[in-house]
Amino acid sequence: MEKKNFITPDHLKNAVKAVRGEGIYIYDEEGKAYIDGSSGPMTANLGHGNKEIKESIKEQMDKISFTYRSQFVTEPLLALCEGIAKAAGGDLNKVSLCNSGSEATELALKMVRSYFKAMGKPEKGKIISRWASYHGATIETLSLSGHSERRRDYSPYLTGTPQLEIPHCFRCSYEKKYPECGIFCARYFEKLVKREGPENIGAIIIEPVSGAAAASVVPPFEYFKIIREICDKYNILLISDEVITGFGRTGECFAFQSFSFPPDIVTFGKGISSGFGPLAGIIVKEKLYEEMTEKGVEFGTGHTYGGNPLVAEAGVSVLQYLEKHDTVKQVKEKGEKLFSMVKALEKSLEVICEVRGKGLLLGVEFAEPGPLSEPFSKEINFTKRVVDKCMENGLIVYPSRGFIDGVLGDSVIISPPFIISDEEMEKLVLIFEKSVREAYKDILKLG
Numbered sequence: 001m002e003k004k005n006f007i008t009p010d011h012l013k014n015a016v017k018a019v020r021g022e023g024i025y026i027y028d029e030e031g032k033a034y035i036d037g038s039s040g041p042m043t044a045n046l047g048h049g050n051k052e053i054k055e056s057i058k059e060q061m062d063k064i065s066f067t068y069r070s071q072f073v074t075e076p077l078l079a080l081c082e083g084i085a086k087a088a089g090g091d092l093n094k095v096s097l098c099n100s101g102s103e104a105t106e107l108a109l110k111m112v113r114s115y116f117k118a119m120g121k122p123e124k125g126k127i128i129s130r131w132a133s134y135h136g137a138t139i140e141t142l143s144l145s146g147h148s149e150r151r152r153d154y155s156p157y158l159t160g161t162p163q164l165e166i167p168h169c170f171r172c173s174y175e176k177k178y179p180e181c182g183i184f185c186a187r188y189f190e191k192l193v194k195r196e197g198p199e200n201i202g203a204i205i206i207e208p209v210s211g212a213a214a215a216s217v218v219p220p221f222e223y224f225k226i227i228r229e230i231c232d233k234y235n236i237l238l239i240s241d242e243v244i245t246g247f248g249r250t251g252e253c254f255a256f257q258s259f260s261f262p263p264d265i266v267t268f269g270k271g272i273s274s275g276f277g278p279l280a281g282i283i284v285k286e287k288l289y290e291e292m293t294e295k296g297v298e299f300g301t302g303h304t305y306g307g308n309p310l311v312a313e314a315g316v317s318v319l320q321y322l323e324k325h326d327t328v329k330q331v332k333e334k335g336e337k338l339f340s341m342v343k344a345l346e347k348s349l350e351v352i353c354e355v356r357g358k359g360l361l362l363g364v365e366f367a368e369p370g371p372l373s374e375p376f377s378k379e380i381n382f383t384k385r386v387v388d389k390c391m392e393n394g395l396i397v398y399p400s401r402g403f404i405d406g407v408l409g410d411s412v413i414i415s416p417p418f419i420i421s422d423e424e425m426e427k428l429v430l431i432f433e434k435s436v437r438e439a440y441k442d443i444l445k446l447g
């Protein structure tokens, strides 16, 4: 089979054909094995070909594969919503399902709109977001996303722009130093609210640990307490985008739990089905939802396949797997091990300027060797060089570039499946070290 009928973006021109997946490995048609060191885009969290999930989907297929959301509910759908609410804890009890993280962001925006409309404050329509960030590929979610490369081609359509900076202490946009800064980047949110007028702002959307746009930047612990206080002071809803971080990735079921801040709305996707099908959604505080419905406003929006029985069953099965194998606790432990193994590379690979992250969501940033950690030029594209070398050597890592100013900033995300063993982690780190070394040697040759 050729690629001639497939719209092939540039980066896929030389793509290998995947034919099989097992555990942390993906195999191509020549039998070459690749360690899936990023779980795809932080999605195949339980690895490839997980037997327990496969069997449960097969069983569901024998019962019924599809029902329409406005006509039926099903056992997997209800069990999934119950399981998700239990995992989120507190008052986060109401769940609405869709197919992708982008749709989940859209659902969250619609929920904010419906809520403030019900509360008699329809003018609270603005949403604040941050550079660098990523909340989805649809026009509205891209408008919220602080990701220059992904925005560029669509800028005439985009309706908004992010306004806050992320808390990346290593390269603080405000050129301040933690902790003397007093978490200025969080406090700045209040200034912004006052300038825009709190009566116009409905919500702020935040990835608790950065994903594709800034490779696992972790905020200082106090960050979310400040953001939450400002939200409460000005009646602004807090949306935690947990499309990547949800369901164990950072060593807690949701990342907001490790920062002890209760969001009003949580978005999720990716890992909830561990790659077995398109499944995503939002979790909403019950109190907020009830206040809205008491005013007679329903939230009936949805998508044809949202929460269909097959993917809902996959989601139930993922939640059962996580509980049965105490996987989230293991992510924390494995994450700490992997972090110290990657961090140790800094000594021999001067080109690594920062290793960051939480749980099994690690970011490795690269810069010119030296005390100033000057970023590589755009033309060098060190990120691509590392990703390509890793691929050549049998390891998949996820690229993240342009987080400093939209152009500069090179990094990759290492986020293997939760089932990775100690030996497999050692192998991953060895291949990564070799690949970074080779990528750097190549640019030295350029002179």
Ligand SMILES: Cc1ncc(COP(=O)(O)O)c(C=O)c1O
Pocket: 041, 099, 100, 101, 102, 103, 105, 134, 135, 136, 137, 207, 211, 212, 241, 242, 243, 244, 269, 270
């Ligand atoms: C934090 C975050 N939110 C939303 C999305 C959009 O999800 P999807 O690609 O499933 O539409 C992504 C995708 O990478 C993401 O990382």
